[in-house]
Amino acid sequence: MMRFVAVVAVVVFLFGPATALTAYALLAPANSACAPSGTAVGPVGSVPTALTASTTGGDVVRLDRVQLGHAATIITTGSRTQGAGRDGILVALMAALTESHLRMLANPGAYPDSTSYPHDGTGQDHDSLGLFQMRPAAGWGTVAQLMDPGYQSAAFFGGPTGPNHGSPRGLLDIPDWQQLPKGAAAQAVEVSAFPDRYAQYEPVARAILERLTTEPSTGTPGQADSPVVSSRIVFPLPAGTWTRTSGFGIRTHPETGERKMHAGTDYAAPAGTPVLALADGVVAYAGPDPYAGNLIVIDHTIAGPGGAQRVASAYAHVIDGSTAVVEGDHVNAGVQIAQVGSTGLSIGPHLHLELHPGGFDAPAIDPEPWLAAHSPTSVDGSAVQPATGCSMEATP
Structure with missing residues (x-):
């Protein structure tokens, strides 16, 4: 069984060897031609230095460029995996956010040699490793394989081209996974003792996918800080509070x-x-x-x-x-x-x-x-009238 890592808004990172980390952060554009019609994902563009989003419960999650680089690996792998598409990538991002907060975790207690591979920190749950906390003892792969973000991503998606040939089951090996809520689909692969935790990361996963696969409208393509055009305007206070x-x-x-x-x-x-x-x-x-x-x-x-x-x-x-x-x-x-x-x-x-x-x-x-x-909406999507209220000039 893979472990669940409870995520807090502020994480202290214990970075391992720095070599090869940026290889996963700056990826070549993905080929999305194999994704199902209507759910294709565009190529990975610029990887920002940081991204902040909120869970369904309102908890703030801040991700750095190393974490977003791992997200880019998952997106690229999913876009090249026939049958995954956008929904499958969202499920994978939700699983990795929950299990490791998108960090490659070594496990020196179970496998001391795991720290010799590029990693972003350490974990200690049984013999779990990496982004998806996959276990060598459960048949997911060797230590060397599971310390590779690309391998773990391919193993999570599974399917006919997956490295495990359906055992353990990847997402595409789950019958009718597309009909499941995305949190339940993640749980079907992860088999976690905390099955309800994946769903809270769906808005964070969507924010990552939208940001990493949206090409900048101006600036030099591929630059981390190129602006992204926003068409959604949200009133800066929740409805009914102001x-x-x-x-x-x-x-x-x-x-x-x-x-x-x-x-x-x-x-x-x-x-x-x-x-x-x-x-x-x-x-x-x-x-x-x-x-x-x-x-x-x-x-x-x-x-x-x-x-x-x-x-x-x-x-x-x-x-x-x-x-x-x-x-x-x-x-x-x-x-x-x-x-x-x-x-x-x-x-x-x-x-x-x-x-x-x-x-x-x-x-x-x-x-x-x-x-x-600009027709702002409340964060819940309802329309807002910005001038509602009295003009008392009571505050500076």
Whole structure:
């Protein structure tokens, strides 16, 4: 039986030998011609330096480039495996996220020689090894084979071209696996003592697959930080948690009494309310600010009728220590990035939202007309009216 590794949002990595790790991170484009019609996966493009996404329970998962490189190996292998397709790749990513947090784990207790192969850390569950925590004793392969991410990926998918010829069973050896919930399909291969844990990683797996197989719209292809065009706009607070309290424009600051420009819109919400990324993008800044208290700035490339536009979104006054992202992180629309607070020049818990077309150094615009024009949804997909609420000018 493979082991289940409980994943937390922040992981301390114990990196093994560095040689050959990048060989798995920078892969040649995959051939998706063998995938079933309608479920084909495009080629793996740029591998970002980091990606942040949320589980179904709202836990934030942050992945680095080594982990995303292993994800690229799984995607490439799945796209070349006839019968796997997009759904099979999602199942495999969910399994690897659950079992190892997408890390190649050696097992020095069971197999001391496993540490002589490239690895990202160590595990100690029985004789389990690697991304999918496969066991040599169960017939999955030798130590040398199982310390190869490509071999483990092929073994997980299984099928007629799998290295195990159906024993142990890979995903394609499970009858009617496509009819199962994806978490149940992962469990059918993994045979874990914790069968219900795989399903929570489905949104993380989807975020990985979308990010790694979306070709950049601008910039040099293959560069890790090339922008990805985002067409989904998510309102930065969950539905039913907020009230609009102050709009964009000249006003009397409630803390200082000065008559000055208010460069964003304020939404009052209880302290601790999740703050969500407005769209897919890259974190440009996450840290202290003398006025905003704790500030997060995300750079986006937003699709629109006139073509893609660079826009920076800024989220001010978040709680100390609540920031779930760091500079350079790739985030998906709707992922939690912090919690509502009252840091800096503030008289109560609220989110101050700013939008800067062209980047954060460019002038801010009124967020409300922009949001209305881009039809934001709540993170659950329901429509949002950004201007709902009273304009009391109660928060800075």
